[in-house]
Amino acid sequence: VSQTIPRAGSGQAVDKTAIPPPLMKAQAADKTTMRPFRVEVPEAELTELRRRIVATRFPERETVTDFSQGVQLAFIQALARYWSTDYDWRRCEAKLNSYLQFITEIDGLDIHFIHARSKHEDAMPLIVTHGWPGSPIEQLKIIDPLTNPTAHSGSALDAFHVVIPSMAGYGFSGKPTTPGWDPARMARAWAVLMKRLGYSRFAAQGGDWGGFVTNVMALQAPPGLIGIHVNFPGTAPADVVKALPGPPPAGLTSEEQRAYDQMALLYRQIPTQIMMASHPQTLYGLADSPVALAAWMIDHDTVSYGHIAKLFVDGEPYGDLTRDDILDNITLTWLTNTGVSCARLYQEYKGAFFNDYNISVPAAVSVFPEEVYQAPRSWTERAYKNLIHFNALDKGGHFAAWEQPGLFVNELRVGLRSLR
Amino acid sequence: MTQTIRTPDSGRAADRTAIPPPLMKVQAADKTGLRPFRVEVPESELTELRRRIHATKFPDRETVPDATQGVQLATVQKLARYWGTEYDWRKCEARLNALPQFITEIDGLDIHFIHARSKHENALPLIVTHGWPGSVVEQLKIVEPLTNPTAHGGSASDAFHVVVPSMPGYGYSGKPTTTGWGPDRIARAWDVLMNRLGYTSYVAQGGDWGAVVVDLMGVQAPKGLLGIHTNMPGIFPADIDAAAFSGAPAPSGLSADEKVAYERLQFVYQKGIAYGFQMGLHPQTMVGIADSPVGLAAYFLDHDARSYELITRVFDGQSEGLTRDDILDNITHTWLTNTALSGARLYWEYFGKGYFNAKGVSIPVAVSVFPDELYPAPRSWAEKAYPKLIHYNRLPKGGHFAAWEQPGFLVNELRTGLKSLR
Numbered sequence: 001v002s003q004t005i006p007r008a009g010s011g012q013a014v015d016k017t018a019i020p021p022p023l024m025k026a027q028a029a030d031k032t033t034m035r036p037f038r039v040e041v042p043e044a045e046l047t048e049l050r051r052r053i054v055a056t057r058f059p060e061r062e063t064v065t066d067f068s069q070g071v072q073l074a075f076i077q078a079l080a081r082y083w084s085t086d087y088d089w090r091r092c093e094a095k096l097n098s099y100l101q102f103i104t105e106i107d108g109l110d111i112h113f114i115h116a117r118s119k120h121e122d123a124m125p126l127i128v129t130h131g132w133p134g135s136p137i138e139q140l141k142i143i144d145p146l147t148n149p150t151a152h153s154g155s156a157l158d159a160f161h162v163v164i165p166s167m168a169g170y171g172f173s174g175k176p177t178t179p180g181w182d183p184a185r186m187a188r189a190w191a192v193l194m195k196r197l198g199y200s201r202f203a204a205q206g207g208d209w210g211g212f213v214t215n216v217m218a219l220q221a222p223p224g225l226i227g228i229h230v231n232f233p234g235t236a237p238a239d240v241v242k243a244l245p246g247p248p249p250a251g252l253t254s255e256e257q258r259a260y261d262q263m264a265l266l267y268r269q270i271p272t273q274i275m276m277a278s279h280p281q282t283l284y285g286l287a288d289s290p291v292a293l294a295a296w297m298i299d300h301d302t303v304s305y306g307h308i309a310k311l312f313v314d315g316e317p318y319g320d321l322t323r324d325d326i327l328d329n330i331t332l333t334w335l336t337n338t339g340v341s342c343a344r345l346y347q348e349y350k351g352a353f354f355n356d357y358n359i360s361v362p363a364a365v366s367v368f369p370e371e372v373y374q375a376p377r378s379w380t381e382r383a384y385k386n387l388i389h390f391n392a393l394d395k396g397g398h399f400a401a402w403e404q405p406g407l408f409v410n411e412l413r414v415g416l417r418s419l420r
Numbered sequence: 421m422t423q424t425i426r427t428p429d430s431g432r433a434a435d436r437t438a439i440p441p442p443l444m445k446v447q448a449a450d451k452t453g454l455r456p457f458r459v460e461v462p463e464s465e466l467t468e469l470r471r472r473i474h475a476t477k478f479p480d481r482e483t484v485p486d487a488t489q490g491v492q493l494a495t496v497q498k499l500a501r502y503w504g505t506e507y508d509w510r511k512c513e514a515r516l517n518a519l520p521q522f523i524t525e526i527d528g529l530d531i532h533f534i535h536a537r538s539k540h541e542n543a544l545p546l547i548v549t550h551g552w553p554g555s556v557v558e559q560l561k562i563v564e565p566l567t568n569p570t571a572h573g574g575s576a577s578d579a580f581h582v583v584v585p586s587m588p589g590y591g592y593s594g595k596p597t598t599t600g601w602g603p604d605r606i607a608r609a610w611d612v613l614m615n616r617l618g619y620t621s622y623v624a625q626g627g628d629w630g631a632v633v634v635d636l637m638g639v640q641a642p643k644g645l646l647g648i649h650t651n652m653p654g655i656f657p658a659d660i661d662a663a664a665f666s667g668a669p670a671p672s673g674l675s676a677d678e679k680v681a682y683e684r685l686q687f688v689y690q691k692g693i694a695y696g697f698q699m700g701l702h703p704q705t706m707v708g709i710a711d712s713p714v715g716l717a718a719y720f721l722d723h724d725a726r727s728y729e730l731i732t733r734v735f736d737g738q739s740e741g742l743t744r745d746d747i748l749d750n751i752t753h754t755w756l757t758n759t760a761l762s763g764a765r766l767y768w769e770y771f772g773k774g775y776f777n778a779k780g781v782s783i784p785v786a787v788s789v790f791p792d793e794l795y796p797a798p799r800s801w802a803e804k805a806y807p808k809l810i811h812y813n814r815l816p817k818g819g820h821f822a823a824w825e826q827p828g829f830l831v832n833e834l835r836t837g838l839k840s841l842r
Contacts, residue, residue, distance in 0.1 A: 056707075056711050057710055057711045057758065058707070058710060058711070059704070059706075059707065059710040059758065059760070059761035059762070060595055060597075060758070060761070060762060061597070062704040063596055063597055063598050063599050063765060064599060069702060069703055069704040069765065069768055070701070070702030070703055070704035070705035070706070071702070071704055071705045071707070072704065073704070076707060175480055176483055177480075177481070177483055178483050179483050179484055268701060269701075271694075271697045271698045271700070271701035271702045271705075272698065272702065272705060274694050274697045274698070275694045275695065275697065275698045277694070278490070278691065278694030279489060279490030279491070279694055279695070279722055280489055280490060281479070281482040281489040281490035281491055281492065281493070282490030282491045282695070282718050282719060282721075282722040283479075283490070283708065283715075283718075284476075284478070284479065284491070284496060284708070284712065284714050284715045284717075284718040284719075285706070285707070285708015285709055285711065285712040285714075285715025285716075285718075285719070286479070286708060286715075287477050287478055287479035288476050288477045288478070288708065288711075288712035288714055288715050289707060289708045289711035289712040289715060291707050291711060292706075292707040292708030292709075292710075292711050292712060292715065293708075294707075295705050295706075295707040295708075296705060296707075296708070299702055299705040337477065337479065337480070339479065340479035340480070341479065341480060344483065344489065347489060
């Protein structure tokens, strides 16, 4: 049985007529069951979205010739043009609906997730967490290779059962109405989810906020968690973090020095994140203006911005990322009106941005060269006491699963192999 | 002769048919002439603004019962309701047009300004600079009492000739298309403006960015500048400013007043000025303040905790120094000129150079300290920052937008504070 269950607070009425009465009763009685979910956006919302894009009132051009003032006008206009003309949300919707999706209530909040089981019964259960500005759309490309490795140059021994939740406040998950949904609470919820799905042993993966969730899950070390893979590791030693952004501590290796320099520059490159960490609710433009939301979501980091801008303006390829990929993620955020609710995660998190973890759960770490900083092996070994895999890739950036799904899938196969 | 002259890149053509040919030629020949200006917004733009307000898609409510996540939904919805129904821009337009306004090109950019001469010939010429999120709308209440003191509890010897410019990128001034219009360049332009108006000796006043501009005028000390008045004095010693920015506890040895100022500044840096980082680093990303009127309004309400609380009370129906119309006049003025981003770039132009620090002003300075300003400047630091401190006063009431919120106090401060320079 599949049905359309709009997210709480989305303003859309549940199509109760489509649900047979007994099932309705069951749902009312127990929200913690797995409720099948499909995405079916009313055509009127897509029409309204296009109307707003076309009616966008732009600011004038930046007074510089580069990204130093933020998202450039020529780029955002190219994006808006494509979004309102050639872009087709229904293609993304069909892709999402080609997977089994469910909603279940955990810790008082509806959690949406994709659940893709492998046909190989011994497959390793894996929960993959997206980041900001993201959603499960970031992970769609890795599902088939992970669940069906024999069709994607792997062996049956490489198979995973894949669970991809939408974080609290993101996409089709519920929006918290009270504070407290930080990465630690999400990590606890994910352990509940895996248990509820019948997985008594599982691995966890994440980048960006998904990296924070996965790292903190490793610190919590719930009974079923056999190991983690992160592509956004927390490795920076406390004395190094303390020195930022001033002169570095003495005795850094060249690798460490490079990471230090990257981190020291970063605070000047993340004003968008600083704003979300301080006053996310002030960002009303993200709810009211689709192009504002797009500009905001693309201002994640300098390197990914540069690639995405060239992709739209010059058609220059960015790994596996297409214009449609970028707009799928933004359109999902627009349609679910989650621009502000997902920004709140930055305020919920009270910890440090760069961490000095002390994780003893087995961990695999992949370092992509265009990530905001390249974690040195030395620091990684300190933070992850049981480092079962460390690999510095030769290409790829912050959105690794989305941009380099092939390399990413291989990292998961190789990195987590010893845990099978 | 008055005419409608639009900002250069507002996308609206100047109404050239209204200008007799000889005048057009003069303008083409000499952009540095003083061109009379009136604000006349087409009705269709007001209709479109209301349409957008009514069509606003709001986010869900904040998850906290206070302002710690930013501008609260209930306040913004009250503002939007009033803005979309009862608010009348034409009243503000009429107030602006009741004052002589001009545009003149300085340093390659059109500068809009109000020029209100006193009938008292010996009046002291004064240039007043607004801040962010502001415009000349902030200063409208003080023009009449300053120029016509005998009708407002003062004497003829209190009179000022008042010049109120719009900063580059703000309101009806031109929007810079290249970098370089930081507060230091604005400060130099203001001296050119005062000289062009024939004022060979004058004083300057400012709060917020206007305070940075007048501080820098004080540093540049152009020949005609007799002294400055500031209601957001730049007084923090460099090491104190850096310590507050880093979030360190108060250094030892501070007096009680200094400790209060330090803690308030630290709050600003740690919790209160994320928007300053946003505009200081990536203003161009803020498409939402150009495309969404409510997005712009909310952003403008988020200046500082105390003024936000005041504005929230105003939209809850309480009577305060600012009215709902005051607040919306400023926001509407910014919306209609599409200057939210061009105004924001001022932060980018000066990022990391220090707003609140002592800058080395050598000329006479009058300081007014309003209790709800970002920080109450201690006299001790004011005396260090301004060796020629001619006036220091702590007011009983008022905040960051002193001229707008407490015009009576500010006018009195200007009269008494600058008296010794006449």
